[in-house]
Amino acid sequence: MRAYQDFREFLSVLEQQKQLLRITDPVKLEPDMAAASAAATRLGNRSPALLFSNVAGYQNAQIVTNVHGSWANHALALGMDPETGIRDQFLEFVRRYRMFPGQLERVTSAPWQEVVIDKDINLFDIFPLFRWNHGDGGFFIDKPCVISRDPDDWTNDDVENVGVYRLQVKDRNHLGIQTVPQHDIAIQLAHAEARGEDLPIAIALGNEPVITLMGATPMLYTQLEYKMAAVMQGQPYRVVQNEKGLDIPYGSEAVLEGRILARKRQPEGPFGEFPGYYSGCHQYPVIEIDRVLHRKDPIYESVYVGRPWTELDYLQALTTSAPIFDQVNATFPEVQAVNALYTHGLVLIVSTKVRYGGFAKAVGLRVLSTPHGLGYAKVIIVVDEDVDPFDLNQVMWAISVRVNPAGDVLMLPNLAENLLDPACQPSGMVTKMIIDATMPVSPDIRGDYGEILETPVGTDVWLQKLEALTKELRK
Amino acid sequence: MSAIAQGAIQACPRCRSNTVAVRAVSPLAGVWTVYGCDTCFYTWRSTEPETNTDPDQYPAVFRLAAADLPKLQVAPAIPPLQAKKP
Numbered sequence: 336m337r338a339y340q341d342f343r344e345f346l347s348v349l350e351q352q353k354q355l356l357r358i359t360d361p362v363k364l365e366p367d368m369a370a371a372s373a374a375a376t377r378l379g380n381r382s383p384a385l386l387f388s389n390v391a392g393y394q395n396a397q398i399v400t401n402v403h404g405s406w407a408n409h410a411l412a413l414g415m416d417p418e419t420g421i422r423d424q425f426l427e428f429v430r431r432y433r434m435f436p437g438q439l440e441r442v443t444s445a446p447w448q449e450v451v452i453d454k455d456i457n458l459f460d461i462f463p464l465f466r467w468n469h470g471d472g473g474f475f476i477d478k479p480c481v482i483s484r485d486p487d488d489w490t491n492d493d494v495e496n497v498g499v500y501r502l503q504v505k506d507r508n509h510l511g512i513q514t515v516p517q518h519d520i521a522i523q524l525a526h527a528e529a530r531g532e533d534l535p536i537a538i539a540l541g542n543e544p545v546i547t548l549m550g551a552t553p554m555l556y557t558q559l560e561y562k563m564a565a566v567m568q569g570q571p572y573r574v575v576q577n578e579k580g581l582d583i584p585y586g587s588e589a590v591l592e593g594r595i596l597a598r599k600r601q602p603e604g605p606f607g608e609f610p611g612y613y614s615g616c617h618q619y620p621v622i623e624i625d626r627v628l629h630r631k632d633p634i635y636e637s638v639y640v641g642r643p644w645t646e647l648d649y650l651q652a653l654t655t656s657a658p659i660f661d662q663v664n665a666t667f668p669e670v671q672a673v674n675a676l677y678t679h680g681l682v683l684i685v686s687t688k689v690r691y692g693g694f695a696k697a698v699g700l701r702v703l704s705t706p707h708g709l710g711y712a713k714v715i716i717v718v719d720e721d722v723d724p725f726d727l728n729q730v731m732w733a734i735s736v737r738v739n740p741a742g743d744v745l746m747l748p749n750l751a752e753n754l755l756d757p758a759c760q761p762s763g764m765v766t767k768m769i770i771d772a773t774m775p776v777s778p779d780i781r782g783d784y785g786e787i788l789e790t791p792v793g794t795d796v797w798l799q800k801l802e803a804l805t806k807e808l809r810k
Numbered sequence: 811m812s813a814i815a816q817g818a819i820q821a822c823p824r825c826r827s828n829t830v831a832v833r834a835v836s837p838l839a840g841v842w843t844v845y846g847c848d849t850c851f852y853t854w855r856s857t858e859p860e861t862n863t864d865p866d867q868y869p870a871v872f873r874l875a876a877a878d879l880p881k882l883q884v885a886p887a888i889p890p891l892q893a894k895k896p
Contacts, residue, residue, distance in 0.1 A: 459833045466862070472851065504853065515885065516885070516886050521886045529892045530891075617884070618884040620886075
């Protein structure tokens, strides 16, 4: 466990760990940023962050991508050994998640207050903005932490919200924002708009890595992301409160202060989105920026979104799995782990002990009734506790030998689904499926299962020994 | 500005409106210019491929008609105004 002071400290650690690659060759914003970042996602489990410092048209701009873009970087973000496997990262993430809440630490100043711009703001001049995908409607800020409060409960810290929402830069000081109705900020915006008032917001860019993960976690409305970040890093979370009362991370590179304009909508999009398809173009809310604060020579961070897997899939991997596990396990303590790594949990694998015949199907149904299950989980695969849901070789084995489609596949027509899932028919509706890949137990007497092969005695000891030896061999 | 004045940029590549403005020029002079459309809010850089910058080569699948913009789905819906709270 470790608390990073700021974004730059984390980049330094990535560099020390050989998980950051400095690109000093000249690059063009289009298409090099997208091409290099897409290529980085194909480098495997040790894919590094990319720091570009020779950007066409700029004297000294720095752009960093793929910061969370590998299991090694994800582990380092959580202060863990970069070699930590996915299942162990999941178990540790859940352990900390269940220690909620931690504490806020309010301080009066932060490095991002070094430079203040409050007139003639031009976001295009301040940040090296660029297009990610060819059909995107413009240049998007896509890895921000957007901070807001509830106008109907303004001083209640627990309903303050930190969320990662895509922002299209519309002109010099206006942004479009995607706030789908399930998002917490949509509740706050509805309260402000019912009053006919603008919603004050702060947008933090280039953040230390934990708060970005928390902003991407579908927590409850009354759970403050900073208090979850505090238990994730093992220390109170340091923030600076601005004049409006919004708490802003101490460790950010830049902060945009502004308002979501009441009752105003403008064309926004398309944008290449997490399912690997472009979103459509909609009339979305508009933000007006009143003030920009930043460190000298701010490092601009962005996340490439393309056909999975990309950095985005790491951002919404364990952050999606842990809340679902926590909610399902509270009802069914037999549930061992949840793997919601695939496309924000559109496909999801649950491992569970099976108490009696039909139990696994009930577990699958419970997943569908979690908040995330209502709008995302579409294909649920339930496996026994002896199958690691994070090891697809094991999952495919379970499906191979423990599924008889005649009795193990449940189709549930016309359930709610996120609009961004292109398989919806009509938009927002889909048929969902539960695959029971557990071995039938009494009174479910289907199949002809004899004795299962056992793992040889001493395998675990040998595994540790061989891992150490192979590590030595590769030094 | 000069590019518009010279007629190099006449219409938005996506919606063909004539509401195009310069958003920024490169800090190192002469490398690129960023343009934006005040009707559909499409944004592009002068150094991008013509399929991003030229209305005639912009992909049909991404084109928008200015007249259709008000018909786009509104999300989230705008709630009714409440009576003023004390």
